[in-house]
Amino acid sequence: MAITSNTSPIIALAKIGRLEMLKELYESVLISPSVKEECIDRGRELGASDVRYIEKAIEDGWIKSVKLDRRQRRTVNGLISKAKIGLGEAEALVLAKGKNLLTTLDDKEARAIARSLGVEHHGTVMILYEAYVKGSYDQLIEDLTKLSKVMWVSSDVMAEVIKRAKGVKR
Secondary structure (H helix, E strand, O other): OEEEEOHHHHHHHHHOOOOHHHHHHHOEEEEOHHHHHHHHHHHHHHOOOOHHHHHHHHHHOOEEEOOOOHHHHHHHHHHHHHOOOOHHHHHHHHHHHHHOOEEEOOOHHHHHHHHHHOOOEEOHHHHHHHHHHOOOOOOHHHHHHHHHHHOOOOHHHHHHHHHHHHOOOO
16 A cells, blocks of 8 residues: 655654655655655755665655646645645645545644545654554654654654553554
8 A cells, every 4th residue: 555745754754764664554655756856855955864765765666756747736736825835745635635545744734634635644653653553663652752853743742642552452
């Protein structure tokens, strides 16, 4: 089962050494050319060391750049003009809607739009939680701590995920 993704989940997971988790959970990740550009080209400009992990995933073929057609680009432009979301979020949403896939987004506004479009979605924190629930690994709390150092994560969200994890029968 493939998913779509915006830039932030990919970068955040690469920064904490958990990018491969996307492959383990979903097999493949579809990204738009602008998400690829933001992850790779801008990452290189900034000297981000995690770029090599993302490049390797693209070379290995489990992160795939997918071009949007003319109709999809019009929909993206409409979303951007009406909502306070970026190009990457809009493209991830349009790809997910068009292919009926789960998408990963960390932006609050983008998640609200996903709900209004009927697009199943979750953020980076839930990727870690899902891997924990499936028994893929046991370092949820450590990874949540690492994640909170590379992106803002609400303490309420962290507390709720840890509480849920403690109730998981493994």
